[in-house]
Amino acid sequence: MPQTRIAFADANWLFALYYETRASAQVRRWAEQGPSTLVVSQAVLAECRCNFWRAGDRIVALESDLRARRFIDCGYTFEDLVAGSKELFQRFAPRCNIGTLDLLHIHAAKRFGCRWFLSFDSASGCRAVALALKLKVFPEVENQDRELAKRLRLTV
Amino acid sequence: MTEHISLRPRRPGLKAELARKARPNINAWLNDLIERELAAQPNDWREILHGERPVASEEAFAQCLRPE
Numbered sequence: 329m330p331q332t333r334i335a336f337a338d339a340n341w342l343f344a345l346y347y348e349t350r351a352s353a354q355v356r357r358w359a360e361q362g363p364s365t366l367v368v369s370q371a372v373l374a375e376c377r378c379n380f381w382r383a384g385d386r387i388v389a390l391e392s393d394l395r396a397r398r399f400i401d402c403g404y405t406f407e408d409l410v411a412g413s414k415e416l417f418q419r420f421a422p423r424c425n426i427g428t429l430d431l432l433h434i435h436a437a438k439r440f441g442c443r444w445f446l447s448f449d450s451a452s453g454c455r456a457v458a459l460a461l462k463l464k465v466f467p468e469v470e471n472q473d474r475e476l477a478k479r480l481r482l483t484v
Numbered sequence: 485m486t487e488h489i490s491l492r493p494r495r496p497g498l499k500a501e502l503a504r505k506a507r508p509n510i511n512a513w514l515n516d517l518i519e520r521e522l523a524a525q526p527n528d529w530r531e532i533l534h535g536e537r538p539v540a541s542e543e544a545f546a547q548c549l550r551p552e
């Protein structure tokens with residue numbers, strides 16, 4: 329029996345789950361591959377609480393689904409995440425355009441023990457950083473981010 | 485065979501609080517708690533894909549993709 333995939337979901341991934349977007353086909357593709365446990369953090373939820381209002385009121389459904397345990401909250405406080413991300417800030421901020429919250433998400437994913445990182449970020453280096461830190465990234469990382477991940481691994 | 489799990493409390497005072505709450509046997513209390521949590525399977529998030537899912541504009545989605 330295949331092992332359940334434990335995956336950290338970025339806010340843009342949850343957006344494409346609750347709203348139909350150009351990326352939603354990838355969400356369906358992931359879902360069709362079998363069961364998975366989706367992990368979120370308070371930083372991800374904060375992003376959702378802002379971004380979801382840009383397209384409707386689906387944040388209400390997300391909050392309800394959290395209570396219904398459709399997702400696992402990793403349970404780290406914002407302060408925990410910031411303190412734990414200190415080294416990541418220093419290591420990656422000078423080397424790519426990655427955002428502050430993105431590094432908090434990657435830190436949360438690693439600390440919780442997620443194997444997968446679900447994100448549609450592009451051009452920021454977020455997915456490349458996740459890959460450089462040995463998370464499996466979905467959708468699959470393309471050449472540009474793969475090259476960046478290689479460089480990021482080398483420039484520690 | 486005995487297996488051990490170490491726990492690092494996330495805040496000061498948690499250990500004392502746990503000792504008070506979990507009397508008389510912290511080990512049994514924690515084991516019960518873990519078994520309950522493991523038994524409580526999360527609902528399947530994939531059901532969301534079968535419910536109401538409004539279409540978002542490209543602009544709204546693009547804003548989610550910007551580094552924050």
